[in-house]
Amino acid sequence: MLSSREEVLKLTDKLVNIESVVNTVGEIDIANSLYHLLDSLPYFQKNHSHLVKSRTEDDEIERYNVLAFVKGTKVKSNKTVILMGHIDTVGIEDYSHLKDKACFPKELMNALSCENLPDLVHEHLDSGEWYFGRGVLDMKSGVASHLYLLKYYSEHPEELVGNLVLLAECDEEDSSHGVLSALKDLKRWKEEHQFDYQALINSDFVAPRFEGDEKRYIYKGTVGKLLPSFFITGSETHAGSCFEGVDPNYIAAELTRQISYNPDLCDESLGETPVPPVSLKLTDLKPTYTIQTALSSYVYFNFFIHSWSPQDVLIKLKDQAEIAFNNALKNLKERHRKYCERSGMSYSDLPWKTRVLIYEDMQKLLVEQYGEQFIQHMNKFKAKLLLDKTLDTRMFAARVVEEEWNWMKDKSPAIILFYSSLYSPRIELTGKTEREQNLLDALDHAIEVVQPYYPYPIVTRNYFPYVCDMSCVALSDDEEGIRAVSENNPSWGTKHYVNYQAIREINVPTINIGPYGYDAHNRYERMEKHYSTEIVPNITNEVICRLLGMDSKQTIKHIDDKKAKR
Structure with missing residues (x-):
């Protein structure tokens, strides 16, 4: 020895x-x-x-x-x-x-x-x-x-x-x-x-x-690590008329309940199983106190993988987000019905529907609708946002999604799924x-x-x-797996970039x-x-x-x- x-x-x-x-x-x-x-x-x-x-x-x-x-x-x-x-x-x-x-x-x-x-x-x-x-x-x-x-x-x-x-x-x-x-x-x-x-x-x-x-x-x-992130929009309303809107924090809470500690999201491979995802941040994006509900919330999760690709994870989490949204609306409608019975208010169905978007799909829609105008605006927005050194890559990405959401014509409540950090x-x-x-x-x-x-x-x-x-x-992912990372990270190429080809060359x-x-x-x-x-x-x-x-x-x-x- x-x-x-x-x-x-x-x-x-x-x-x-x-x-x-x-x-x-x-x-x-x-x-x-x-x-x-x-x-x-x-x-x-x-x-x-x-x-x-x-x-x-x-x-x-x-x-x-x-x-x-x-x-x-x-x-x-x-x-x-x-x-x-x-x-x-x-x-x-x-x-x-x-x-x-x-x-x-x-x-x-x-x-x-x-x-x-x-x-x-x-x-x-x-x-x-x-x-x-x-x-x-x-x-x-x-x-x-x-x-x-x-x-x-x-x-x-x-x-x-x-x-x-x-x-x-x-x-x-x-x-x-x-x-x-x-x-x-x-x-x-x-x-x-x-x-x-x-x-x-x-x-x-x-x-x-x-x-x-x-x-x-x-x-x-x-183990591989991803940071799947969710920008959640609601419909703002006065707290005294809470059923007239949708609190995004309510949806975020149901999303967290659905994903955190969920063993169905453990990527078992070669006889080994990583721990399930868990929330690392949950917040709304209201800058100050008001009596109104928040307009948007933000939550992201640690997500370990053994064999799944980043594309696989997006597909699985879109399904989970839809389950969570459905559950949130189902419970909201039931609570609204019970409240109306107790208060003597007349009951009518709430109009909200489940809506989950993957980031690259939303971005493609905006480019189709607005073209170069949207692209130039977002380039300037990101350049200005880079000057704020208090923003890490995760909050930078959230602010980019928030700005892009402002361009959406249909602003009914939604969950937007993306990646906001290093893969x-x-x-x-x-x-x-x-x-x-x-x-x-x-x-x-x-x-x-x-x-x-x-x-x-x-x-x-x-x-x-x-x-x-x-x-x-070293790199086990194919080009499609890496593309899912780059196309779904709002800070890619500005606040965040990884040359995965350089990893592939060493490998x-x-x-x-x-x-x-x-x-x-x-x-x-x-x-x-x-x-x-x-x-x-x-x-x-x-x-x-x-x-x-x-x-x-x-x-x-x-x-x-x-x-x-x-």
């Missing part, structure tokens, strides 16, 4: 000590620190062009990726493995009075020892086998594992067949500007150095799937290509070699259950071998030292060796001998 524990812990500390919260200057700080760390190594001092700090593109925030590669000299080969990990973190506000210690694991653990902790957290802290702090799990210990391997092969390129690339990317926790921008660098190196990308190994964190789960998971693909494509690794099968074989071999050194079962699953940047290095098989722990994005974030600093780099190294045609046993022996001399 590689004697990696102490060095990976040391590298983890170096990274964690830099507060690199996403969308802050900390992302610049950690990129600078990592760049200088690598630049200090003899290999990169001799090979300056093998190390770059690359600024993100089409990004409102200044931040950088760090990329480096080592060329092996043992046998000339173009085969290349990419090691990827993100260097940003979520915020530290959840640490409250311990915020100043959140990025200093030893100080934090000393302070936590004086706190009243949950039993399991207390047990882990007392054991000395767990490391606490913001980013130790998600995912700086994973990056440290990659750095450890890159550093070794930079010192011994004569043992490396082919090439090893490191991509330490920013902005994973928000909009993936980092990895999407890095695609150009990976493509450039592919062309300049004839790199033949065999696989990408990500190092995002893994965690128990349920209470009492002792398995350590390696993921062969990743993170799903990835399946099934062995359908030679490279996929090679990666699967290498992973199986690596687990077989390393498992005897670890007491808990190391097992594989098909889909990483959280959103991660693996989605941005490298990918797996996730990451640190193990608990409570990522929580004040008790922690990683298990043994697995994260020893097992992870060993499995990763075995996969690299198998893919590049190296004798891992010789490499491990050399590393162990070198450590013994120290």
